[in-house]
Amino acid sequence: MSEIRKHYFLDEYCIIASGRSKRPSAPKACAEESSSASCVFCNGHESQTPAATAVYKKGQILKDTDGERITDWDVRCIPNLYPALSPDAPDAGHMVFEVKRGYGFHEVIIENPLHQSRLHLFSDEQVLLLMKACRDRVMHYQSQEGIKYVSLFKNWGKKAGASLEHTHSQLIAIPLMPSSVVKEKKAMAELESCPYCKIVERERGTERQVYENRHFILIAPYYSRTPYEMWMLPRQHVNHLSAFNDDMLLSLGDCIRKAVYLLDRTIPELAYNYMFFQVEHDLSYHFNVRIAPVTSIAAGFEKNTEIYINSVPPETAVEHLLEKEL
Ligand SMILES: [Zn+2]
Ligand SMILES: [Zn+2]
Incomplete structure (x- = not known):
C-alpha cells in the first residue's frame, strides 16, 4: 500500500x-559472510x-x-x-x-x-x-x-x-x-546550447577527466558534491537509452565498469549509488549517469541548504583514482 x-x-x-516496513532491516537472504x-x-x-x-x-x-x-x-x-x-x-x-x-x-x-x-x-x-x-x-x-x-x-x-x-x-x-528533472530541463531550455555537450568539450583532457572510450567520457565533475563523485557523459548528444545502439551500450557498460573498478581499487568495498538521468521524447536532454560513493551521510547543513561540503576536491580525487595507473 x-x-x-x-x-x-x-x-x-x-x-x-x-x-x-516488512522489508528485513538486516540482509537476511544473503548472509554476512557472502553466502549463496x-x-x-x-x-x-x-x-x-x-x-x-x-x-x-x-x-x-x-x-x-x-x-x-x-x-x-x-x-x-x-x-x-x-x-x-x-x-x-x-x-x-x-x-x-x-x-x-x-x-x-x-x-x-x-x-x-x-x-x-x-x-x-x-x-x-x-x-x-x-x-x-x-x-x-x-x-x-x-x-x-x-x-x-x-x-x-x-x-x-x-x-x-x-x-x-x-x-x-x-x-x-x-x-x-x-x-529535479523538471527544474533541470527548465534551466537547460534557457541556454543557447546543451550544457552537457559543453561540459564534455571543456572537461576532456583536463585534470578532472578520469577515462574515455569510444562513446563516453568519465569525469570527476568540477561541481562534485561528494568525494569521488563521477559523471559519465556520452561524447555525442543523445537523450535516452532507447537511442543507443549496441556499440554505445558497450561503451556505457565499459565506462560504468571502469568507474566502479577505480573506486574499489582506491577505497576497497566502498558503497556507492549510481543513477541514470535521461528524458524520453525530449531530444534536448543529454543522457548521463552519475555515481555517488557513500563516504559520509548528509547532515543538518546539507539537509537545511542542499549545499554539500566535500572534503576531497575532484582534481585530487582523480589523482587518487588514477594513482596506480601512472
Ligand atoms: Zn546470491
Ligand atoms: Zn548535449
Whole structure:
C-alpha cells in the first residue's frame, strides 16, 4: 500500500510506502559472510522470488510462467517483493493535502547468476548484456500507460541502501516527472546550447577527466558534491537509452565498469549509488549517469541548504583514482 504525497506548496513529492516496513532491516537472504546458500537472487533459487518479467538466457529473452521458473540464466528481471509502487495500487481517496494513488512499477535486475560476481570484473559480453537489459526494461516501463519517468539505479553496499548483497540494479517507474528533472530541463531550455555537450568539450583532457572510450567520457565533475563523485557523459548528444545502439551500450557498460573498478581499487568495498538521468521524447536532454560513493551521510547543513561540503576536491580525487595507473 503506497501513496504519492505532494509537498504543501512546491512541486515536490514523496512516496509513503507503508508495506515496505516488512522489508528485513538486516540482509537476511544473503548472509554476512557472502553466502549463496540462502540468497534468493542466486541461480537455483528462482522459486523463492516472484515470476521473472524477463529472463536473458543464451541470446534469448524469455519469461517465467506461474508454475515454472527458468534456471541457468544470464540476467534475470523480477518484480520487487516489497515494491515502493504497484500497478494495482488502490485509489488514494481524499485527504486534506494532495495525494495520488501509489501507481507504478518496481523491478529488480539481477545482473549475474553468481553470488560472488562483481560488476567491475564483468567481461565485455556481460556488461553489454546488462546494458541491453537495462535499455529494454526502461523502454518497456516507459511505454506503460500513465508512466512519466523511469528511474534506473544501482545501490551497492549496505551504506548505499542495498539490502541484498547479490549484485543487482533496480528500476522504479513513476506516474510523474521528478521535480529535479523538471527544474533541470527548465534551466537547460534557457541556454543557447546543451550544457552537457559543453561540459564534455571543456572537461576532456583536463585534470578532472578520469577515462574515455569510444562513446563516453568519465569525469570527476568540477561541481562534485561528494568525494569521488563521477559523471559519465556520452561524447555525442543523445537523450535516452532507447537511442543507443549496441556499440554505445558497450561503451556505457565499459565506462560504468571502469568507474566502479577505480573506486574499489582506491577505497576497497566502498558503497556507492549510481543513477541514470535521461528524458524520453525530449531530444534536448543529454543522457548521463552519475555515481555517488557513500563516504559520509548528509547532515543538518546539507539537509537545511542542499549545499554539500566535500572534503576531497575532484582534481585530487582523480589523482587518487588514477594513482596506480601512472
Ligand atoms: Zn546470491
Ligand atoms: Zn548535449
